[in-house]
Amino acid sequence: MLTNTAVFPKITTNQLPIFRQDYGAYTLFYAPGYLAIVLPEQVEQFSHAPASSRHELTSITTQLFNHARAAQETWTAVSSQPFTPYCLTLYLHNECNLRCTYCFAEPSPQPALRLSQPAITAAAKLVLATCQAHDRPFTLVCHGGGEPTLHHALLQQALQTVSDMAAARQVPLFRYIATNGVISSQTARWLAQNFDMIGLSCDGPSDVQNKQRPLWSNGNSSEQVERTAHILHEEGTPFDVRVTITNHTWQQQAEIAAYICQVLQPNEIHVEPVYHSGRAKSHRSMMDANLFVAAFLKAEQVAQQHGIPWRMSGSRPDQIHGPYCHLFRHVLNLVPEGIATACFKTSWPENVQQVGVQIGELDEKNGRFILHQNQIEKLTTKLHPIPESCRNCFNQYHCVRHCPDHCPMETTDSPINSFRCRVNRQLMLTRLQETAVSLWHKARSSNGVVGQKITNEFVGVHTKEVEN
Template sequence: MNGHSDVFAIPLEDEAYLVYAPLHGVAFAASEAMTAAVSDVLAGGQGDASVAALVEETGLRRRPRPPVTRRRGTPEPTEVTLFLTTACNLRCTYCYASAGDAPASYMSMDVARQGIDFVVANAKRQGAPFAGVNYHGGGEPSVHWNLMTESLAYAREQAGDLEVIAASAGNGVFTDRQIDWMIAHLNGGMSLSFDGLPEVHDKHRPTVRGTGSSARVMHTMRRFAEADYPFAVRLTVTAEQIPLLPDSVEFVLSNFAPRRVQVEPAYQLGRHEGEPDAETEEFIAAFREAQGRAARYGQELLYSAARVGTVSNHFCGITQDNFCLTPSGNVSACFEAFAEDNEFADVFLYGAPDADGYAFDMDRLERLRDLGVENRSFCDGCFARWNCAGDCYHKSLAANGRGEFVGSQRCHITRELVKDQLLTRIAQSGGLMWRAGQETPCAVHGAQEGAASELAAAAAGGDHE
């Protein structure tokens, strides 16, 4: 808007506007004339008394400090993510990692022990409230079962009185014995990949033998729900499955009880490279219809880059010294750079084990720290800037190459869904204005906040299968 670069006038239909001030935590709908009047007052004009009062009351004349944080010095992480293996018991058609296509690698207990010792010692020295141990990677963590259970037992033993919060991402194809252990030991919760309607899921997520895996995942979700165990569901949508997304979301919410449901278009990498694009207008329309169905269950669907309520310069952990270990023990900042031979390993791998713990490549780390949205000139002027925070850098590299960030089709999806979230919050706040922190708590937002430490593996990054 004229007079204030952090207040945006976003066109809606019928010549109306959505006035959004992300740093003030304010949004309201306004006519074209009202929007022009607010802009005039912000630029120094007198304006109509009611408009001047509105600007005063909302504090829009203030210039809040941008929410920019940056890590400094040598990393001293208190959480580790272990990429246990590149092996997988499924052969998903859209797997970004092409898991199972190449010989698998497995982490050793020595590698896990060194990472755990490092974060537990850091957490104790810093007086941190807990140490974190998460499981993720370019394969299915539970396939390396002995290391999963032994490493967590070791972490708890080393931590002593210090709490260990442990979480995992997984494909949900577990045995009952594994489910029992997860419920008992993974106190941070589980993020499961499940695509909704069984026929949709089975088409894209077959087992190594080529049979559908939906029955196994549904069994896991039922067991988790019976135990009131916190789990999130992530649906990956391919182009041809977009029309079925609303039914898929309804199927999940009417049969199971996930704390969160995330929906993402399939990533055109790995086995899905060259397949039809799902980042389309059709995706937005289907997401909106699915959101309408989810609302009946008190849920708000998540899309990784549309995050009203989060105001940050970081999209994910890559700018915040994310400490993940490849099966060989090297340090990666990115969940999709899980091995030394990944295409962008030279961008995201920033450390290696040594006799004292880890040696960090500080030049590489500073380049990652530099990737906050405040340094992305393409994002200047985008109203979703502090919510999206520049989106997934790995996707940007894959789509745009290593040159300057130039956005992607995802930007349009992000802005449309941020707009939807704002309109929903305005409606929930009585229809006139949304102010951050003043909305009526609902089951969804309560659940999201409560899950801040739960489901930590999923939350640590933006968008992961």
């Protein structure tokens, strides 16, 4: 398991992000997105091989150098690219019928502010124009600080508006909605028939679900979630399940995986340790990162037996990425009052303004949605740099780092070896070691050097614009 000692130390003889880890039977060389395994008798020669493609040794060194350079160039380009939203995420309101013990959004059981139709229409026009200009599909996400299905007329109108506008401009549309599943059978069928993908939140068996995600009346929610999953299967609509792991449930991950695979049977399971904000501030006594990872891997094995991925989004090896900031993911996220936020964690207008992440709003005079380019540039400058504490880490280009628990907009604290940091590194290191074992057999039957591009097919993590 990961300790505070160096893992994959950076090779300091060049300025590229190439890392080396020595084991008894082999040595690993890693550049973002590419892994090479070298047997002991070839290590010295490989270490000095020039970047050329004329020989197997130098062909693999070329791959390492190319991936390292590409990571640096891509990361630099991110900060200079304009904000071009292809995804419109709507936080329709901040009302909810559940009282989850850890909710970062802290929604209300009472009527609250809602997104206006003019704001939705104006934002959709902006995103559609971007999609047309860049020949990209439009992604609509209904998510947010509350349960989006509570006001069906608002949801239906928003969906119809965006669908009609996309069809008129012949822009492909992908429709996603996140729900807590505590909805009527009629609503569940309507979702299944009108969305391409559904995210269903469930934390596990009834004892876990009902304790962590009770109704506002303190009633149980598990039976309704199971009914919703059953209806989605009947309708043939793909869905994933989003599981929040707390300091009370981390040891039960295998049990949780078994329940979800056997009872809910989703296409995928997305796992997140609880975000430390809102009601979850009381969950500060988080579990040890190494123990969490060990339990996570056991749960993953259970899920694999059912053919269902068990994943986390914190480290994605097929993407050069940093934290979840919308600016780097090209997401226009609207909250009630028609303002746009750069952070998925801010769902109340006053919170968006307080943190300083408002990047646009509806201009009611002319009906246009206005982006604040100066603010976007300031936020990009502040949020883009890799923290000093991360600059020698092998996972620096494939990690959300401490997001969302520690944000430069809220604190100057950039903790070294924070819980999320250690989990992301340990999971990635585990996958690299697993891959190395299979490559080791190939290396023994070849010239002692084997390389492989790293993709999400071998690493149990996930990337998706709609996932938070």
